[in-house]
Amino acid sequence: xxxxxxxxxxxxxxxxxxxxxxxxxxxxxxxxxxxxxxxxxxxxxxxxxxxxxxxxxxxxxxxxxxxxxxxxxxxxxxxxxxxxxxxxxxxxxxxxxxxxxxxxxxxxxxxxxxxxxxxxxxxxxxxxxxxxxxxxxxxxxxxxxxxxxxxxxxxxxxxxxxxxxxxxxxxxxxxxxxxxxxxxxxxxxxxxxxxxxxxxxxxxxxxxxxxxxxxxxxxxxxxxxxxxxxxxxxxxxxxxxxxxxxxxxxxxxxxxxxxxxxxxxxxx
Amino acid sequence: xxxxxxxxxxxxxxxxxxxxxxxxxxxxxxxxxxxxxxxxxxxxxxxxxxxxxxxxxxxxxxxxxxxxxxxxxxxxxxxxxxxxxxxxxxxxxxxxxxxxxxxxxxxxxxxxxxxxxxxxxxxxxxxxxxxxxxxxxxxxxxxxxxxxxxxxxxxxxxxxxxxxxxxxxxxxxxxxxxxxxxxxxxxxxxxxxxxxxxxxxxxxxxxxxxxxxxxxxxxxxxxxxxxxxxxxxxxxxxxxxxxxxxxxxxxxxxxxxxxxxxxxxxxxxxxxxxxxxxxxxxxxxxxxxxxxxxxxxxxxxxxxxxx
Numbered sequence: 130x131x132x133x134x135x136x137x138x139x140x141x142x143x144x145x146x147x148x149x150x151x152x153x154x155x156x157x158x159x160x161x162x163x164x165x166x167x168x169x170x171x172x173x174x175x176x177x178x179x180x181x182x183x184x185x186x187x188x189x190x191x192x193x194x195x196x197x198x199x200x201x202x203x204x205x206x207x208x209x210x211x212x213x214x215x216x217x218x219x220x221x222x223x224x225x226x227x228x229x230x231x232x233x234x235x236x237x238x239x240x241x242x243x244x245x246x247x248x249x250x251x252x253x254x255x256x257x258x259x260x261x262x263x264x265x266x267x268x269x270x271x272x273x274x275x276x277x278x279x280x281x282x283x284x285x286x287x288x289x290x291x292x293x294x295x296x297x298x299x300x301x302x303x304x305x306x307x308x309x310x311x312x313x314x315x316x317x318x319x320x321x322x323x324x325x326x327x328x329x330x331x332x333x334x335x336x337x338x339x340x341x342x343x344x345x346x347x348x349x350x351x352x353x354x355x356x357x358x359x360x361x362x363x364x365x366x367x368x369x370x371x372x373x374x375x376x377x378x379x380x381x382x383x384x385x386x387x388x389x390x391x392x393x394x395x396x397x
Numbered sequence: 398x399x400x401x402x403x404x405x406x407x408x409x410x411x412x413x414x415x416x417x418x419x420x421x422x423x424x425x426x427x428x429x430x431x432x433x434x435x436x437x438x439x440x441x442x443x444x445x446x447x448x449x450x451x452x453x454x455x456x457x458x459x460x461x462x463x464x465x466x467x468x469x470x471x472x473x474x475x476x477x478x479x480x481x482x483x484x485x486x487x488x489x490x491x492x493x494x495x496x497x498x499x500x501x502x503x504x505x506x507x508x509x510x511x512x513x514x515x516x517x518x519x520x521x522x523x524x525x526x527x528x529x530x531x532x533x534x535x536x537x538x539x540x541x542x543x544x545x546x547x548x549x550x551x552x553x554x555x556x557x558x559x560x561x562x563x564x565x566x567x568x569x570x571x572x573x574x575x576x577x578x579x580x581x582x583x584x585x586x587x588x589x590x591x592x593x594x595x596x597x598x599x600x601x602x603x604x605x606x607x608x609x610x611x612x613x614x615x616x617x618x619x620x621x622x623x624x625x626x627x628x629x630x631x632x633x634x635x636x637x638x639x640x641x642x643x644x645x646x647x648x649x650x651x652x653x654x655x656x657x658x659x660x661x662x663x664x665x666x667x668x669x670x671x672x673x674x675x676x677x678x679x680x681x682x683x684x685x686x687x688x689x690x691x692x693x694x695x696x697x698x699x700x701x702x703x704x
Contacts, residue, residue, distance in 0.1 A: 254609075280608050283626050287607035330626060330644075332605055 131239040133246045135265035137289070139281030141252030143273045144309040147345055147355075148367075149249035150178040152269070154354040155371030157212035161244040164203065167217035168261035169251035170225055176216040180352025181206065190218035193230040199237050208357065213243070223257035235264050254288060264294050267303040269336060269374075273310045274322040279330055282306075286331065305336035307370060312341045313386040324384050337370035339363060340383040429493075430457075432485075433465045437476050443484055450488060461493040463514060472499025482509050599635075606631055606645065613651070627667060636660070643669075650694070659692040660704060674699040 136149045146169075153165035167175035170190060176182040181204045187197035192215070199215075206212035215234075218225065238246050250261035262268065268289050272282040286304060295302045308327060315321040328335060339345075344361040348354060355363040356371070362383065369379045434442060450457045462485060466473030478495075485492045495506045496514035503513055600614035602621045608628030612619065619633035624641030631637055632648040639647065639661035650657030650672035657671050664685055667678050671694040681701060689704035 280627055283608040284628065286605075287610045287629075290604065290607075291610075330624075332624065 131243055131246060132267060133235060133248065133265050134267045134269060135248045135250055135262045135289075136269045136271060137250040137258060137262055137285050138252065138271040138278070139254060139258075139285040140273075140278045143271050143278050144339070144345070145252070145271050146174050146178050146249055147349060148269065148271050148307060148309065148339075149175060149247050150354045151356045151367040152371055152374065153245070153247045154179070154206075154209055154212055155356045155368055156245050156247075156375065157206070157209045158356065159371065159375060160211065161375075162211045162213075162242055163245040163247065164213040164215060164238055164243045165247045165249060166215040166261075167249050168226070168257050169249065170217045170257060171219065171222045172251065173217040173219040175249050176204070176214060177352060178349050179206065179214050179354065181214055181216075182352070185216045188216045188218040189234070190221045190225045192234055193225060193227075199234060200241070208353075223251070223255065223260075226256060226260040228260065228263060231260050232264055254284060258285075259288070259292060262289055262293055265289070265302055266295070267305065269305045269307050270331075270333070271307045271309055272327060272331075274308055274312075274316070274324075274327060276322065279322065279327055283331060286333065304333045305374070306331055306333050307336045307339065309339040310341045311338045311383060313384065317386060335381065336373055337366060338381065338383045339366045339370070430460050430462045430490075431465050431496075432462050433468045434473070434476060434481070435468050437469075439477060439480055439484060442481070443488075446484075446488055458489050460490055462490045464492055464495045464511075465497050466495060466499070466502070467497030472497070473502060474499045478502055478505050479509060482511070599638075600633070602631075605629075605641070608645075616652075625666075633657070646670075647692075648675075649692070655694045657694070661691075662689050662704075663687055664690040664701070669699065669701070671699050676701060 134152075136145050136152070138145050146167075149165050153163050157163040165175060165179065166189060167173060168189075169175070173185075173188070176185055184204050187202035189202070191197035192199050192202045202215060204214045204216065206214065235246060248261045248265065251257040262285075270282050270285055270289075272278045289302050289304060290296055293302055306328070308324060311324070312321055316323045324335065324338060340362050342361065342363045344355055344358075344363045348358070348361075348363075354367075355361055356367045358364055359368070366383050369382060372379050436442065464478075464481070464485075466476065469476055473495075482492050492509075492511055494512035494514045495502065498506070498513070506513055597617045599618035599620050600612075602612055602619070603623065605623035606612055606621060606625040606629040608626050611630045612621070612632070614631075614633035614635065614637075616634045618635040618638065619631055620638045620640075621631055622640050625631055625639060625643050625645040625647065627644045629645035630648070631639070631645070632651040634650065634652045634654060634657075636657050637647050637649045637659045639659070642663040643659075643661040643666045645666065646668040647659050647661070647666060648668075648670040649659045653672055655672035659669055659671065664681065665687055666681065669676050669681075669692045671692055674694055674697060676692070676699045685701050685703070690701050691704045692699060692701050694700070
């Protein structure tokens with residue numbers, strides 16, 4: 130049984146690709162055969178974050194156009210078994226995506242035994258984003274605790290409930306909210322929307338909160354998803370998210386400001 | 398029976414003080430189908446009319462129709478009026494009056510048994526009477542607020558003047574306890590469809606209305622159980638009932654029905670409008686913000702009161 134999951138946000142720069150990389154890696158670490166697909170045709174990024182950019186020969190668009198076989202275009206991750214990447218084309222544009230071809234590739238991936246197919250949506254609500262969400266069974270909506278991001282997330286939730294295969298056949302997509310770049314200290318000072326503010330507006334279940342952290346930038350630049358270094362709080366937060374996504378109970382963390390112990394205050 | 402009635406009528410002038418009035422004569426706003434021909438091609442009109450009637454035959458049968466010639470050059474002088482009237486009667490419509498017509502057509506209309514209605518300025522499509530018009534007015538109003546250009550707002554308020562006159566009349570009718578039973582449909586402008594919404598059930602939306610979504614309850618009331626989020630928009634030709642927080646826009650009486658109201662549990666709207674008059678977020682009184690409220694049209698203005 131395969132699940133197609135779209136990671137979407139509407140707004141750019143909120144952490145879709147980071148989230149895709151970490152969740153796909155985390156699910157694969159749990160032993161599920163997983164593929165991450167970059168739908169951001171023309172602005173290829175996912176391969177960088179996953180550290181496989183030098184191994185890209187063929188891409189998603191090549192497969193859609195029949196110029197390459199799917200199993201040739203798929204890149205197997207060297208660190209994590211069960212993790213595969215289907216990179217975007219850097220030279221084409223979103224018009225290369227069309228419903229029939231995308232559906233065919235997704236079905237082929239299902240037939241190859243992939244349990245989780247994670248679609249990294251481009252920003253915006255245009256064709257690329259619509260193609261990424263069209264066949265999704267579940268959606269992880271990524272937002273920053275900031276009004277414009279929340280409004281864009283709301284817009285995307287509206288599209289998810291209307292412009293997807295599920296919606297057109299009268300069933301609902303399961304939606305999850307992931308709040309990234311969260312800073313409890315700023316919330317406390319009233320400079321950032323709180324988790325409850327965002328939840329009240331969007332009204333969908335909270336999958337998790339990812340704290341604001343330099344670790345994200347470092348791991349992106351290194352091409353090593355944060356979850357592979359379990360010590361950072363971002364890794365912990367994303368692993369919690371993965372467990373919750375796979376149906377396990379985890380208490381929400383990183384919502385309250387952390388009490389700094391005396392040792393950390395002295396030496397931190 | 399007849400005899401006694403006649404005799405009572407006959408005696409009435411002498412004894413009229415203290416007697417109950419035999420009838421009321423009132424100017425009421427009622428729903429009428431308005432047909433606005435855009436062409437003198439009667440064959441085309443006939444073809445498209447039959448198509449429309451085929452869609453909703455029960456609405457059209459014996460429905461009174463006003464002929465609005467405002468879209469025709471020279472007040473419709475080139476239009477074969479008698480033939481058009483005959484065409485409508487053949488289609489089992491009841492043409493009752495002409496409006497926006499050239500004065501020279503008046504004798505012909507009267508000879509056909511039609512009344513002549515005064516000019517109806519607010520009926521021009523694209524004015525505040527249509528949902529699009531309300532939206533356009535609202536967007537323009539938002540722009541005007543940004544530029545702090547009050548003149549623009551006044552201009553737009555002037556645009557809705559005809560509607561407001563109706564509003565006053567209807568508001569007073571309602572305050573007299575003559576609340577309409579089934580929501581009367583507003584007068585249709587372009588489509589020529591008849592307007593009585595009698596018996597048309599309310600539209601119920603059970604999901605949140607999210608940013609970018611537009612819900613329009615055409616010729617009926619609208620009930621929304623979830624919130625209306627910022628950037629979301631709900632419109633109804635009748636009333637709007639909102640059980641969640643209203644953070645987006647709500648437009649009741651979208652086709653101009655001035656008796657329409659908005660009822661909401663928590664008012665944090667970007668804009669509320671009733672029958673063409675609107676209030677922007679900044680102008681919502683502080684004591685109503687976040688509270689259960691009702692919005693109605695009174696004295697031509699959009700008023701917000703406690704629920």
